[in-house]
Amino acid sequence: xxxxxxxxxxxxxxxxxxxxxxxxxxxxxxxxxxxxxxxxxxxxxxxxxxxxxxxxxxxxxxxxxxxxxxxxxxxxxxxxxxxxxxxxxxxxxxxxxxxxxxxxxxxxxxxxxxxxxxxxxxxxxxxxxxxxxxxxxxxxxxxxxxxxxxxxxxxxxxxxxxxxxxxxxxxxxxxxxxxxxxxxxxxxxxxxxxxxxxxxxxxxx
Amino acid sequence: xxxxxxxxxxxxxxxxxxxxxxxxxxxxxxxxxxxxxxxxxxxxxxxxxxxxxxxxxxxxxxxxxxxxxxxxxxxxxxxxxxxxxxxxxxxxxxxxxxxxxxxxxxxxxxxxxxxxxxxxxxxxxxxxxxxxxxxxxxxxxxxxxxxxxxxxxxxxxxxxxxxxxxxxxxxxxxxxxxxxxxxxxxxxxxxxxxxxxxxxxxxxx
Numbered sequence: 001x002x003x004x005x006x007x008x009x010x011x012x013x014x015x016x017x018x019x020x021x022x023x024x025x026x027x028x029x030x031x032x033x034x035x036x037x038x039x040x041x042x043x044x045x046x047x048x049x050x051x052x053x054x055x056x057x058x059x060x061x062x063x064x065x066x067x068x069x070x071x072x073x074x075x076x077x078x079x080x081x082x083x084x085x086x087x088x089x090x091x092x093x094x095x096x097x098x099x100x101x102x103x104x105x106x107x108x109x110x111x112x113x114x115x116x117x118x119x120x121x122x123x124x125x126x127x128x129x130x131x132x133x134x135x136x137x138x139x140x141x142x143x144x145x146x147x148x149x150x151x152x153x154x155x156x157x158x159x160x161x162x163x164x165x166x167x168x169x170x171x172x173x174x175x176x177x178x179x180x181x182x183x184x185x186x187x188x189x190x191x192x193x194x195x196x197x198x199x200x201x202x203x204x205x
Numbered sequence: 206x207x208x209x210x211x212x213x214x215x216x217x218x219x220x221x222x223x224x225x226x227x228x229x230x231x232x233x234x235x236x237x238x239x240x241x242x243x244x245x246x247x248x249x250x251x252x253x254x255x256x257x258x259x260x261x262x263x264x265x266x267x268x269x270x271x272x273x274x275x276x277x278x279x280x281x282x283x284x285x286x287x288x289x290x291x292x293x294x295x296x297x298x299x300x301x302x303x304x305x306x307x308x309x310x311x312x313x314x315x316x317x318x319x320x321x322x323x324x325x326x327x328x329x330x331x332x333x334x335x336x337x338x339x340x341x342x343x344x345x346x347x348x349x350x351x352x353x354x355x356x357x358x359x360x361x362x363x364x365x366x367x368x369x370x371x372x373x374x375x376x377x378x379x380x381x382x383x384x385x386x387x388x389x390x391x392x393x394x395x396x397x398x399x400x401x402x403x404x405x406x407x408x409x410x
Contacts, residue, residue: 004387165400172398182209183398190395193377193388195370 004189007037011098013120014188015106015113017164018127019157021138023174027127027184028105038103038188041094044070047085060090077119078112083152089116103188110163123191125184126164130175132157209394212242216303218325219393220311220318222369223332224362226343228379232332232389233310243308243393246299249275252290265295282324283317288357294321308393315368328396330389331369335380337362 018024028040045059046067055061062070067086070076079088089106097104106116113124129135135157139150164171170187174180223229233245250264251272260266267275272291275281284293294311302309311321318329334340340362344355369376375392379385 004384004391168400170395170398171400179209183394186209186391186394187398189388189391190375193375193392195373195376 003035005035005038005103005185006192007101008103008192009101011037011100011102011104012192013094013098013104013106013116013122014191015108015116015122015124016127016184017108017110017113017124017160017168018174019129019135019160020153021135021157022127022129023138023177023180024107024127026177027174027181028107030181031105031185031188034185035103037101038105039097041089041097041104041106043106043108044076044088044090045085047083047087078108078115080109080112082109082156083149087112103192110160110167114167123170123187124168125170125187126168126172127180127184128161128164128171128173129157130173208240210240210243210308210390211397212306213308213397214306216242216305216307216309217397218299218303218309218311218321218327219396220313220321220327220329221332221389222313222315222318222329222365222373223379224334224340224365225358226340226362227332227334228343228382228385229312229332231382232379232386233312235386236310236390236393239390240308242306243310244302246294246302246309246311248311248313249281249293249295250290252288252292283313283320285314285317287314287361288354292317308397315365315372319372328375328392329373330375330392331373331377332385332389333366333369333376333378334362335378 016024016028032038032040042056043059044062044067046062046064049055049061053059064086067088070088070090071079075090075092076088077091077094079086087109089108089112094104094106106122108116116122117124129138132154136150136154139153172180172183221229221233237243237245247261248264249267249272251267251269254260254266258264269291272293275293275295276284280295280297281293282296282299284291292314294313294317299309299311311327313321321327322329334343337359341355341359344358377385377388
């Protein structure tokens with residue numbers, strides 16, 4: 001089947017970052033539903049599972065001991081400590097999926113993103129909320145962030161948006177979901193038609 | 206109005222190349238119809254007008270004398286001689302449209318394309334027919350290319366495809382028009398969300 005988002009013999013890696021509440025999960029869920037050969041990479045974290053989250057789908061929720069054991073074994077491509085919890089991207093999981101031909105979206109923090117670009121050359125995509133006010137509203141809606149935690153998250157959002165604006169390859173605003181989704185998908189489609197990947201796979205087109 | 210293909214204060218330039226009969230005109234016509242602030246740049250040429258072509262729309266058809274006068278005045282960004290006819294891209298026309306905020310597609314030959322990237326940093330997009338056989342069929346359908354001229358055009362197509370595969374930024378195959386159009390549009394959408402243009406225009410988002 002012909003598709004503007006081609007399945008290639010070796011998958012490609014994309015990094016998506018942006019403040020919590022900016023719509024990353026919605027965008028990625030929609031993309032993976034539309035294209036079965038695009039997957040969201042599932043990170044490891046020591047933070048407690050939230051209502052509605054699913055073990056092994058949203059994250060691999062592990063204890064701090066297990067996480068530190070993995071760090072010792074050099075299992076992680078990148079790790080980050082955020083609001084007292086650890087997050088990490090498993091090397092083996094990523095390489096396994098790419099070799100099977102799946103394109104992978106890594107939804108990770110701005111700090112981990114730089115490391116992934118450095119090591120694996122993945123393009124960095126940043127999605128912003130239309131304004132900090134909107135972000136505040138979206139975070140309140142979740143019900144899990146209040147008082148001091150909310151302030152911390154807003155501060156973090158400002159830092160992340162500065163990083164995005166200065167260091168990411170692509171940036172867009174999630175104001176209307178339809179538009180944001182089309183931009184997000186377009187970035188992947190365009191990246192998969194850059195010269196090198198096309199030549200690799202020219203034979204099956 | 207929000208759009209995945211944003212109008213920016215200063216337009217952006219894109220180069221589209223590919224063998225004659227590969228579908229360039231169809232793709233660009235559709236894009237300019239969907240987005241009124243995207244225009245096809247109209248080149249100058251000394252080749253005779255074909256049935257169905259419109260003066261000032263398909264090309265500015267001019268005499269060899271007028272063309273050479275323009276060359277003398279340094280009016281052209283690039284010129285190329287092809288099958289005995291001259292083709293040229295007017296500097297003034299391009300800069301005028303970009304300053305008005307129109308995004309411009311330059312449908313030009315592979316040789317002119319390199320010059321435009323060098324001078325103005327425009328991304329180079331290459332569209333191929335699915336095979337030389339298909340190209341042959343499409344060219345025959347036009348009725349204007351026969352015998353020796355057809356051989357020349359096929360030879361030229363092979364040269365152009367080699368150039369595209371080795372030097373262009375983006376490549377895609379026009380097999381199914383719907384898919385090809387989505388890829389073409391995606392490349393523009395993605396390019397307009399690269400870091401620099403986004404920051405320039407962040408204030409009106």
